[in-house]
Amino acid sequence: DFYALGRTFVYLVTGISLIEIKMDEQTGRLIWRDKALHIDKFLADLLDDMMAPFVGQRPQSTQIIIQRLERLPSKSKLNRVIKSKPFQISAFVLGLMSIVGLIYASLPLVAKYYLDSGKKAYAENQFDQAENDFQKAVNLNNSLKYTVADYFLNQGKEAYKENRNADAEKDFQRAIKYGHNLTNSVSFFYFEKGLQHQNEPKIARNNYELAIKYNPKDDSAYNNLAIACQQLHDYNCVNKTYEIIFKLKPNKWESHYGLGDFYDRQGEYDLAQKQYEIAIRSSDQAIFAVAGLARLKNKKGDYNAAATLALSGLKKTNNKELQASLYKDLGWARLMQNKLNEAQKYLEKATKLDSERTDAYCLLSQIEESLGQLNYARAYIDACILTKSSLPEVFVWREELLDRILDK
Known part of the structure; x- marks a missing residue:
């Protein structure tokens, strides 16, 4: 860069910052000669040519500059300047800086070379070589650690898709090595996979456990793990998981509801009721717990409490599944209170919202029998059974139906 070199020499011979030197508005050249009267006109002309505003006006090669310098008389001022100790020191420093600058400028290119080499080695299953190349790339350009981390993260996801779970784990570990903040990303990836396999509890459990491995404070992963363990009938896992959840989030309503549902399915109705009540106190959004508690109240014969809970829950949700459950509980309570028409209306709403509500069909069969509508009753009996x-x-209702049929 002859232009920059020329300006550097002007600074060396004047000792003045170029910012403080005025510029000729017409020619665009620096007005510096009056500040370096000890410089030969020949050298000054050469420096001006090197700093010419237009590229075509500057020397076109190093050889041209050397030839012009060789024309100087041996005893010229330039010769004395060049041979002076300060000039030689300055020239050495300038040359050294140029070499260092060239090396520094080339570092990104060399780092990119190692990055590409690492990707190629990885694709060829040369994992040690790939690791070595990636590390060299990062050593030369530290910002590439994020690129390498993302690369391994994506490789891990691809390995998982291909059911190479052990390889996926290795890639995720490599990703975290280069980008420590990726632990939550890996955890979320496994959490999503757990959700996708919620109907396959064994696979879901494995994914939730991996999600927790990378984020031990993810209470949602623990909550879903407890559900998966419940589906697998691993009750020890269920209890241990809920213990951890309540240490992390004592008032998490979803977890209290989940534990209540667990107790409910085990027939531990008092323990289930306690957890449902905690969930309801913890959040207005705990409508699943409201439905669960309304059902238990009906089972215990507390029909007023069941009806009150069902009505309060219906005011707070647009979820059709929940609405169907709450209408069923409300209809159940009204049936037991001998309010048959009201009960029938609520139970029919439940079956319209959820056509697979077996409990609602069983209760409707009882109502139709009580009203003497035997043809309707038979249809509901079939659905109930x-x-x-x-x-x-x-x-219990099925047994009662069969007993009545056999008695007739």
């Missing part, structure tokens, strides 16, 4: 359900009260 044939539709799937794991609720204990449904089994």
Whole structure:
């Protein structure tokens, strides 16, 4: 860069910052000669040519500059300047700075070379070589650590898709090595995979455990892990998981509801009721707990409390599944209070919202029998017996239906 070199020499021979030197508005050249009267006109002309505003006016090669310097008389002022000790020191420093600048400028290119080499080695399953190249790239350009981290993160996701779970784990570990802030990203990835496999509890459990491994404070992952363990009938896992959750989030309503549902399915109704009540106190959004508690109140014969809970829950949710459950509980309570028409209306709403509400069909069959509508009753009896359900009260109602049929 002859232009920069020329300006550097002007600074050396004047000792003045170029910012303080005026410029000729017409020619665009620096007005500096009056500040370096000890410099030969020949050298001054050369420096001006090197700093010419237009590239075409500057010397076109190093050889041209050397030739012009060689024309100087041996005893010229330039010769004396060049041979002077300060000039030689300055020239050495300038040359050294140029070499260092050239090396520094080339570092990104060399780092990019190692980055590409690392990717190529990884694609060829040369993992040690890849690691070595990636590390060299980062050593030369520290900002590339984020690129390398993202690369390994994406490789881990691809390995997971191909069911190479062990390889995925290795890649995620490598990603975190270069980008420590990726632990939550890896945790969230496994959490999402757990959600995608919620109907396959064994796979879901494995993913939630991995999510927790990378983020031990993720209470949502613990909550879903407890549900997966419940589906797998691993009750030790369920209890231990809820213990951890309540240490992390003592008032998390979803977890209290989940534990209540667990106790409910085990027939531990008093413990279930306690957890449902804690969930309801913890949040106005705990409508699932409201529905669960309304059902338990009906089972215990507290029909007024069941109806009150169901009505309060219906005011707070647009969720059709929840609405169906709450209308069923409200209809159940009204049936037991002998308010048959009201009960029928609520139970029919429940079946319209959820056509697989077996418990609602069983209760409707009882109403139709009481009203003497035997044809309608038979249709509801069929639905009550044939539709799937794991609720204990449904089994009781089925037995009662069969007993009545056999008695007739």
